[in-house]
Amino acid sequence: MPSAQKITALRGMRDVFSAEYARYQAIQARLERHLRLHSYIAIDLPILENTELYLRKSGEDIADRLYEFDFKSRRVALRPEVTASILRAYVERLQDEPLPLRIQYSGPVFRYEKPQQHRYRQFTLTGAELLGADGPRADAEVLHLACSGLEQLGVTDYSLTIGHTALLEEFLNRLGLRKQLVNFLLRNMENLRKRGLKAVLESLETIYPEFQGAALAAESANANDAEQSQRLINVLREMTDSEAHQAVTDFLHSLNIRIAANRDEGEVIERLLRKIREDQQAPKLQLALDFMQRLGDLAGAPADVLPGARALAEEFDLDRDILMSLERTLNCLAEYGESPGRTQLDFGMNRGLHYYTGLIFELHAAAPDGEPIQLAGGGRYDNLVSTLGGSEPTPAAGFAYGIERLDSVLPSDNDRSPEPAVFVIPVAEEDYAAGIGIAADLRAQGIAVEMSIVDRTLRRSLRHADRRGAALVVIIGEDERRQRAAILRDMRSHQERQVGLADLTRIVVERLSEHE
């Protein structure tokens, strides 16, 4: 026989066989039930979406991990996560639902990454979204839901790490850094701590060569050669956009300077401001990095971290509500009965998806080899509905579990694939009709039946039934055919008896219940 080229599964894609598949299904079913008991309605959404859905806000890292292609002149992508689809569906079809709206989902997602242990290119998420509610109660519900789901599964030794994107974002926005730079810094918050200032600056220069000067200046940290003209700039730097705009307008007017009539005055001032601010990127970058380093040090038990966070917020005059709200969330979580010992705060954490606007969190537990792996992640994304064209700004938060990861953490209680309870062996061609009838009767009683369809000796058929783990075997041969009966053989006790066809189903049911 000429052997053709073997076709293998794509890299990072896995075939999931019976025992493993049964475990996944059990995990998923338990989580879905858990979410349902919290009134999260299950919905199912397409796996294929418009590429645009993920480019808008998910972030650049996800964009180049997208399975994305042109199909009939349309850009489509396999979903790398489900939140965007949920909100897309909400904007499209569900905006007339009373809020808050609670939704759950389960299904595969695809990310083109280098596969390795506990990381596949296709994996399964079960997640929940809470739409139209914000504040500590909503955040705490989401956190509690994620944690208690793990407990439902029997994962007891897990840790909850909570971060927050708003402090840094507020600080960076007030600084007036260029949008690109702000995004870069937000993305590299965690890298700053893990790999240090130098590595972050290097990567900044690689990605955005135009900031090279700024990065260098920030590194040498003495970009402040004050000139006279610098004073106005420094004043402007401290202002918000609209304040600065007004100040420049007033200033020009007071000097009786007229902008050329063919150009929009506002636009000219915008440009002027932008120019001034670009010149100021270096010292601002320095400020930003200092702030980020201090923020990154704020990690540990909430009681240890919060005082430092408060002091930092005070020092930079950041919105007090952010931390107060976070504390209330933690208190509320305690009311749910979550043991505070496993909760960590980490202001240096950031996440791969860039739509988060507030609370972010991750759940970790130890894999069998002792290495901690992430089981779930989520957070708050209050702008995503608007980004996707929602008619009203709608706060939202959610999270998702990785089913395969959960399985790797749970003890594999060797539950075997469902075994056929009864194996039916017609000995000769003439016996098949009777065999089919018997099988149908048994199945009508909810009993799993495997029918022998291969030409084999009785000996080999029994051997096969045995290996399959059948509890009972029904044999129909010449004698039985004549007597309108069958042999019922108990594979465990090795005992067999002839049973009339009329009584067979009843007796099989009895025998199986004895086997239980």
Add this chain to the structure above:
RNA sequence: GUGGGCGUAGCUCAAUGGCAGAGCACCUGAUUGUGGUUCAGGCGGUUGAGGGUUCGAGCCCCUUCGUCCACCCCA
């Protein structure tokens, strides 16, 4: 993207540079209507692909592809 390991029968893997093997699975028989054991036999290979060194390459060298693992990132 960077670094390492491994590609040999359907599966899991052996084989100092010298006849390509074992276990499992499948099939046949010992036992023609009775099982997980045993015994005998059978099927099964372009050693991932291409090139090089050599009297001789599964083994050494180069290239390439595949795959696993680590970094990175994440579920």
